[in-house]
Amino acid sequence: MEFGVLGPVLVGGREVAAPRQRALLAMLALDAGRIVGHDQLIGGLYPDRPAGAAHAVQSQVSRLRRTVPGLVVEHHAAGYRLVADPVDVDVHLCAELLTAGRGAQALALWRGRALADVEAPFADDARARLEELRISCVVAGGTTADLRGLLGVHPLREDVRAALVRALHRDGRQSEALDVYAQGRELLAGELGVDPSPDLAAAHLEVLRAQAPHRGVPAQLTSFVGRDEDLRRVVKWLGENRLVTLIGPGGTGKTRLAVETAAREPGEVAFVDLSATTDVARAVLDGAGLREAGLLSAPVSVEDRLLGALRTRSVLLVVDNCEHVVDEAARVLGAVLSHCPQVRVLATSREPLGITGETLSPVAALDDEAAARLFLDRARAVRPGFTADPGVVTQICRGLDGIALAIELAAARVRSLPVSEIATRLDDRFRLLSKGSRTAAPRHRTLHAVVEWSWDLLTDAERDLAARFTVFSGGAGLDGVTAVTGSDVDTLTSLVDKSLVEVVGDRYRMLDTIRAFCASHAPDLRADHARWFLTRAQLAEPHLRGHDQIEWLARLTDDHDNLTAAVTWATTGDVGLALELVAALATYYWCRGLRTEAATRAEAVLRACGETAPPGREQEYALCLLLAWPVATGDQTARIRQADALLDELRDPPRYPIMTLMWGMALGAPEDDSQVWHRRNNLLGDDPWSRALALVGDGLVAWHGGDHDKARRMLADGARWFGQLGDRWGAALAHNQLGEIALSLGDTDDALRCFDRGRGLLAELGAAEDTAEAVISRAHARLVAGDRAGARADFELGLAQARRAGATNVQAGGHLGLAELARLGGDHTTAMAECDRAWALVPGGWYGPDQMRCDIARERGRIALAAGDLAGARTHFEDALRRAVGQRNLVTENALRADLAALPAAAGP
Template structure:
């Protein structure tokens, strides 16, 4: 985001800066681009040599101080060597433009026309004012020169992308001293105004060079001159026109044009059904070359016939037309005549469908580009040519939006007037890999069935996706035929590999492939499948992985069933999965935790699918090993719903099963993950998790799992009424891990009992016991816990310090949900302190993290209230209140696995309703019925919380409900008695340890309101409690809520 503008105005954060020497100071510092500018030079630039102040250093400091006051303290920085601009290049318009220009120049040098175009456009978006004096005028003069360079770069890039109409005026206005611009200008003029106009301009260029320099145009210009002469008689052979539009390929076509312009040989690579052939025909129809020949090789079955087929298509086989097969000498003769034919001018040769004769095509293409300097070749193929001149363009599948657009277009063509629901269409195309052929075949079925029917029948996609366009070649009439074409080109080792690798649900690592294939030539087999576009290579943080389209995977599974290998292959997959789970399940609780997290994250999709199947089978011995590892990963990342969702299946699968000795650690580890994660959201407990902990905890050998089992074996997180006595001995246990975990749970207990100060002290004791060999997650959990506790106590600096300690840890672990909550604390602290700029930055970070989180509670409940508070702080009151009410509706509708029956008393619901109620009490209009309805609903819930058997579990939740109701009475109570009642409620909520880190719940603000409306009552109410906290005050809370509750509540 640009903060400092110098090109069209001088402004900071869209506020104009007063004219004067401050403008010159900022211009000189910006021109230096972040480098220090000596004080002496600044004085000379600002005052000149004839008007130097008596005390230059002091005068300069006055200007610097004024600029800082008008902008921000860090905009001008004092450093060794003078002063520098303290803003990133992206935040200063002139520096951003300079960076974009450099990017455009680099991209042009690398032959990347698309990036050149985008970067040059970014430069030209910034307007440059003709006004300005001194350093500002000099800066703008330089910026105008940069704009001229950007216009020439953009013009040349557009020419390379065949966008000639837009390129031409840019190139005509650009200096044409360099050959690259001259070439682009001639090409675009020929495309827009015809070859004669371009030839006329060439003559002008030639005459100008001869007159000024006495030289002829260079070889490249002369070659283009020859192309323009030939352009009056263009050759277009073998090209077809489409009966329907090509959807979603505009960007790919532009990229392919640029590549074909830059490189001698480009291979459009990808699996069948992507639309490679249609893209090649479209490229040929819009090509700039004087000759374009497209040769289809699908009908060539013998590699020896490739030269003859190409020769026939180009009309050079007359002397041997009667021969069915050419001799080697005749092939050499025809090959030479092909070269002569394509070397008569600029020529584009497109060879379509090369994979089944790829070696013969490679030999021919290598020869032709070696002897024909003006020839460019494009091939479409499922396997690369593997020659030195080749540049591979891997054509991707359609984006989701383009896939939906293609389906809608083709379905409406099949049955005009049909009503199509976009979300139903989206669900269909999501299962079709973005493969255009599959989408078109599915859309054609709308002629006789609904989209929902199509979706239901995709379980047998090969039976469904057949037929379609009768004008299409046979290999594109059914989805099965498309894949079968590639299958026919495989040898048995590759076929066996495809069958087995089809069992992987989410990509394949080399190690996994080696394990499941048990083949010493695994690398070579994988390379063969990649070459046939049956696997794609993906670079990930975990290294290279191989991915298979869903349609290819289903094809492989069908072939696996036909071969009778399913049981054997599934067993091999299970062995690999359980071995990996055992290794990572051991390491994830120790010093190698990060490595284990990375390994599990890379294979998460595969392992989760095998876990699902093992629970459904059931196979308890497999399930517990996988759940112990994956449950640990999801716990570390804060993805608690992933574990909670498996509780019912876990209980069913383990019915009547007892672990053998070698699986005790895994079984107890799995049980611990189920128990602790279900406790996070207070959802249903697992009877078998409890049974395993009770009967097997003492037999666990792994130290960390043993410590966890000892702590949780004597403590049910669902029943915390007697937590203190149960944990007391364990907090002093000689086993450091046991004591640390017990103290951590004790801290949670104290917080829930309304004692956040005691919770901090216990958490600090736990943190002191942490050691690196425990893995970083344990430390991260305690730091995150302390971040929230300090915020709850209003200790913002301590909270901020702990937050900055823990955020890098959470990021490294991928614990985005926990990071959302920590970042939210920082954002709210900034709001309370009135630092809106920091609050905006942190709120944006929260939103970004929430988008990356995978469904945890924090990411689903934090964003709405934070955005509401930001709007309120910025003075957009109605927007802020609307956002709060939408957040309330959102959390009320939040469904967690295992908690489908909602009570409305869930902590996240009460917190959001309480914060919203307090905000409405302060900001809503007196006649706003929404505020009254929310307040009345919360009063009823507060009564249920105090009477409903949940007392003792989470007193801060009771506290926030009491606080919000009390705040309402303080501001809106009718009469002094109601205001006094509200003040007493605030003090009670404080004694319950209510969470106060939302600005609408900030204790300091509300205490001031209370004192202003009922002087002395706050102190009186505080003294009346005599230091009592939480559980001792429940009777008072019940009485107070009963008086506040609406009639009939």
């Protein structure tokens, strides 16, 4: 018999009508299995203790026994006992579930207010105790809505607030989580005069250290059939090991099993497909949702950036199709596992990676039952209501060796072929192929046969398109497929129907095994492919500077593998075409933050070209020089001079306006007005985007020259022009610089407004590193405004975001901010240590890093001065001044001269 007190009192699912019997049952159930004393029962039922109260209790017990048949209430000398297992009472079961960590199940037992229909005197005290239990259930297993409601009733409960912060964080609602913490911190300080508890502070830190969990698990369009036991095993092994590799021949279902396993994993998951690349580190970086660079990029290798971004993250990497890059995959993943202790890896490969600690989980052929279920499931997807002789289905599946991909391909044919015909054709085909070499790989004896059989079922037009389709890397859109292959839409959709090509969103892709087979029949279309994607890039370029910026960035990102393949082929196959491709993609590379990739590809093209520009492509050659400058070997200054000389010959604005920005960043601030005139007349067009860029550039020159009013006017006009054009990147750049000027003038309100505006624009672009940089700028503004707590929170948040993106230059800015906080707090040792951390993170040889070194040197001088080390202060200020002069930044230069001039006065009493 079951009893309930977490709501109206129930016994066996029914209510007890008589109020005193209901109260008596509640008292006995709350102590089920234990004796409840006479005095406790009398006090609970008859608080005035009238004469004969003991007999009245005895009478109520008798009535309760008659009311509830089968109820056993024993009488003892000391009182009465309800004979029941405590877990048969919902309150005791609730406590047990809570102890076992099953908070959601415990919370589900509550049906409303505890003892809702009991008015006896004991009920108020009992309800107060039970309310604490309910709060614990909500904290352990409640939804965000449950927790918000509870926090509204108990705003000072820190355990409830910490649970809500964590729940919002798990849901990817980081901003709300931080707001809930900030409100609690203010409430605790105002009401109680205390700081947040360690648990609430820890919940806050968890949000600061990580963004919303990256869930990179590909969505699946079909059901998961036949590998339930494999799934349980892999989930278990993944919980016990940091590297699990699913091995087996192609087509057995390794990828699908990996995806299903990842979908059941809590927290952050990143999916990495290596099938269309040989650059493992970059593929993992992209799969983990990381941008390569921000407004100021760092000159670190992709692998170092990957390790930096993953070093403190708890993430499951699902790395698919390792077999064709197994050595490189083993090296990169081995480094990740060695340097990033919270990362786990679930890999798929046709052979082991050979890394120490690797756990192998073979993915074998499906057994007869599972294979038959898979065949029927996929057949009914293309032909609803499909039925077949179980013996024939088993014959087909066995003929296909239980290989999942082969079974799915065969099942797709039931729409056009009788199942008996499928069985006959498969039997003939595999009998012939089974007589091949015994030393051949299993995939050559099974999947090759299946794909070849599918190939034989195609029409000539379908075969031609399937072969031509293999020129694409990572798939393509409809316009690209039809243009490059010369085929028609009907033939393409026919290949989709026959499972040779699959549709993902609005793009078409070919399974890796099928692509490998079809490629052996393909003509060489790489030149056509490269020329089409050049046209695509040229079409996109002006849109990247306008209102369609986000849409066109997304389109080019979808085709990134194709663009890379086009540049790679053209570098050796048609260097003129390669120059045009890199130049056309420069704006895309810059806006998306792929500057290391841009520099590397531009440098390769320059090496293929030689020392001089091909006739007619001087602009493209000059732009490649500017792109490649940060990673170029040899005399970098000579590279810039060569680009400058080529651009000096221009009599009209460049074909790609991004060249103006690149030239300005490479050469730095102009030395005099004649150089300004030269650049303006040679490189700036009269189009709106170029005029907006001119305003921002002139504003920066005015600021560095000390004319703050002129700088603010120009930058504000530039921001407005960029905004009207729809270029979020340009507008964000202008707003961030306006914020820096406002901050230098002590106008913290305006600085915060500008930084927040820039941050919002960058968030629209998905610029994680740029957003982190904006958060750190906002922290500086809060520090100047006197809000040290808010500044620290922003510095820590910005650092966490920068670490996720592997952005070392932005991390340096965060540590520099923490150094200033420590100095203002009198902790000079910590302040100098934070400066050292910042210095170690500043990259060398990239656009503008010396300004950060200048800022660090100045902060070191301030720390030395605060500690009484005047000689050290002078050394650091002079180092900073030398760097400011080199940057031609008059504002910083004047401030440092003032710092140095004030040193003698600081030596006095």
